[in-house]
Amino acid sequence: MFALLRKPPKNHLHFFCIYRGLSPLTTTSPAPLPPAAADPAALASLILTSTDPRTLTQTLHCPSLHWTPQLVDQIIKRLWNHALKALHFFNILSYHPTYAHSPSSFDHAIDLAARLRDYRTVWTLVHRMKSLSLGPTQKTFAIIAERYVSAGKADRAVKIFLSMHEHGCRQSLNSFNTILDLLCKEKKVEKAYNLFKVFRGKFKADVISYNVIANGWCLVKRTNKALEVLKEMVDRGLNPNLTTYNIVLKGYFRAGQIEEAWRFFLEMKKRKCEIDVVTYTTIVHGFGVVGEIKRARNVFDGMVNGGVLPSVATYNAMIQVLCKKDSVENAILVFEEMVGKGYMPNSTTYNVVIRGLCHTGEMERALEFVGRMKDDECEPNVQTYNILIRYFCDAGEIERGLELFEKMGSGVCLPNLDTYNILISSMFVRKKSDDLLVAGKLLIEMVDRGFMPRKFTFNRVLNGLLLIGNQGLAKEILRLQSRCGRLPRQFKL
DNA sequence: ATAGGGTTAG
Numbered sequence: 160m161f162a163l164l165r166k167p168p169k170n171h172l173h174f175f176c177i178y179r180g181l182s183p184l185t186t187t188s189p190a191p192l193p194p195a196a197a198d199p200a201a202l203a204s205l206i207l208t209s210t211d212p213r214t215l216t217q218t219l220h221c222p223s224l225h226w227t228p229q230l231v232d233q234i235i236k237r238l239w240n241h242a243l244k245a246l247h248f249f250n251i252l253s254y255h256p257t258y259a260h261s262p263s264s265f266d267h268a269i270d271l272a273a274r275l276r277d278y279r280t281v282w283t284l285v286h287r288m289k290s291l292s293l294g295p296t297q298k299t300f301a302i303i304a305e306r307y308v309s310a311g312k313a314d315r316a317v318k319i320f321l322s323m324h325e326h327g328c329r330q331s332l333n334s335f336n337t338i339l340d341l342l343c344k345e346k347k348v349e350k351a352y353n354l355f356k357v358f359r360g361k362f363k364a365d366v367i368s369y370n371v372i373a374n375g376w377c378l379v380k381r382t383n384k385a386l387e388v389l390k391e392m393v394d395r396g397l398n399p400n401l402t403t404y405n406i407v408l409k410g411y412f413r414a415g416q417i418e419e420a421w422r423f424f425l426e427m428k429k430r431k432c433e434i435d436v437v438t439y440t441t442i443v444h445g446f447g448v449v450g451e452i453k454r455a456r457n458v459f460d461g462m463v464n465g466g467v468l469p470s471v472a473t474y475n476a477m478i479q480v481l482c483k484k485d486s487v488e489n490a491i492l493v494f495e496e497m498v499g500k501g502y503m504p505n506s507t508t509y510n511v512v513i514r515g516l517c518h519t520g521e522m523e524r525a526l527e528f529v530g531r532m533k534d535d536e537c538e539p540n541v542q543t544y545n546i547l548i549r550y551f552c553d554a555g556e557i558e559r560g561l562e563l564f565e566k567m568g569s570g571v572c573l574p575n576l577d578t579y580n581i582l583i584s585s586m587f588v589r590k591k592s593d594d595l596l597v598a599g600k601l602l603i604e605m606v607d608r609g610f611m612p613r614k615f616t617f618n619r620v621l622n623g624l625l626l627i628g629n630q631g632l633a634k635e636i637l638r639l640q641s642r643c644g645r646l647p648r649q650f651k652l
Numbered sequence: 653a654t655a656g657g658g659t660t661a662g
Contacts, residue, residue: 301653336654370655405656440657475658507659514659542659549661577660584662 193224202230203237204570206248216251226252228261235267240541240573242271242609246280262293266302273306275609281306285326295326297334304338308345316341317354335362336371343375351375352388366397370406377410382419385410405437412445420445434465440473447480455480471497475507482515490515504535510542517550525550541567541575548578552585557594560585579605583616587623595623599632606639 191214194201202219209215231252238245249268252258260268265288272280281303288294300323307316320338324330335358342351355364355372362368369392376385385407389399404427411420424442427434439462446455459477462469469477474497481490494512498504509532516525525547529539544567551560564582567574574582579601586598602612602620617640624633 367655402656437657472658
């Protein structure tokens with residue numbers, strides 16, 4: 160992609176837009192005029208449907224288009240689940256005659272390239288940022304480190320963090336806490352804790368550093384380790400705060416230590432510890448997921464007396480656990496109650512209700528809520544589509560699932576990794592050979608869009624294709640799998 | 653993008 164645009168035909172394009180009919184380039188195909196207003200949706204679908212990079216470049220470089228960092232970021236966001244298209248777009252604008260990318264757009268591009276595991280492009284972009292004096296910033300390094308960690312290269316991520324000052328980005332307590340958090344969120348708590356112990360003196364670890372590590376231990380259900388770390392914190396003269404207590408509370412619930420959680424909450428109250436909406440939401444959710452609906456309800460109803468109003472997240476927790484452990488009808492009652500009190504449900508709220516209805520087989524009622532969602536100007540998101548696709552397919556209505564998938568692909572809401580996984584596994588329920596062929600094509604498409612299928616998915620699809628005797632496609636997928644493996648991938652950008 | 657609460661997945 161870079162090679163293609165090595166010599167950006169700057170001035171030429173200017174003329175092309177004004178004298179469209181006269182340009183020698185029209186011997187191929189005329190570039191469509193860009194949408195009149197700078198509409199991110201229209202531009203994103205233009206980029207998605209374009210097949211000729213040269214024509215697209217001409218359109219996007221047209222002087223009547225007024226680019227801003229916000230517009231560029233909005234378009235990248237819309238193309239997020241089609242990494243190659245998004246990077247192509249970023250790259251075309253890199254050669255715009257007058258517009259220059261913002262640091263935020265660079266960060267997004269770096270994030271996308273890293274998701275493709277195209278580390279060469281990642282570092283090319285970092286250097287370009289540097290030469291334009293736009294970075295790299297601490298955020299840039301957080302993004303890179305996160306991608307390395309999630310690709311199973313935690314050691315590499317740590318090395319990069321330790322050398323970020325060599326790239327002209329200074330280290331700080333913030334960046335230290337960030338790398339610790341990234342490692343913890345990817346369940347590399349042991350590694351985070353070791354790093355913490357080595358550098359806590361140098362960076363002057365604070366209560367946030369300790370909270371991050373404690374939360375890490377909680378995430379792997381080792382609440383006692385979390386408590387140990389926090390005791391150490393207190394011994395060093397740092398005081399826990401409300402976030403610390405909420406982390407521990409959640410930790411108990413996560414580890415299934417329900418009564419310990421409740422005792423801990425009572426202790427918080429007894430000690431006149433400030434209690435906030437996060438505390439209450441944690442308890443409502445925690446009780447609910449183990450089926451203690453009555454206790455969840457009591458806490459939910461009682462929090463107002465404690466002087467704390469529920470948030471949308473609290474309602475979402477209550478509604479979700481009612482769906483799962485009680486009944487959708489009661490969940491919907493709470494939903495209506497929330498609306499009646501003037502709360503605006505968000506997409507999570509709608510998705511929880513929609514999933515609940517799908518789960519009880521009430522697809523049509525679920526679709527009514529999708530309509531209601533739209534009426535509230537809350538557009539169905541990728542999760543909404545994933546829920547509907549999953550349950551349509553589960554109910555044997557695979558055509559309806561595929562129909563929704565097609566709709567997404569048109570640019571409304573591009574499919575993500577989950578969408579592909581859901582759909583691919585649905586292709587095995589009818590045991591039709593055409594379905595298996597579709598599974599193969601979906602697998603190729605998902606890799607093309609920067610999503611890494613699990614080994615299980617590869618094997619499943621390969622077996623399916625061999626079963627129907629499609630050696631050709633199977634071979635293609637095998638090649639794809641070996642490219643996705645250990646070897647760094649280089650998408651020609 | 654310096655920490656804590658709601659979607660998910662057999």
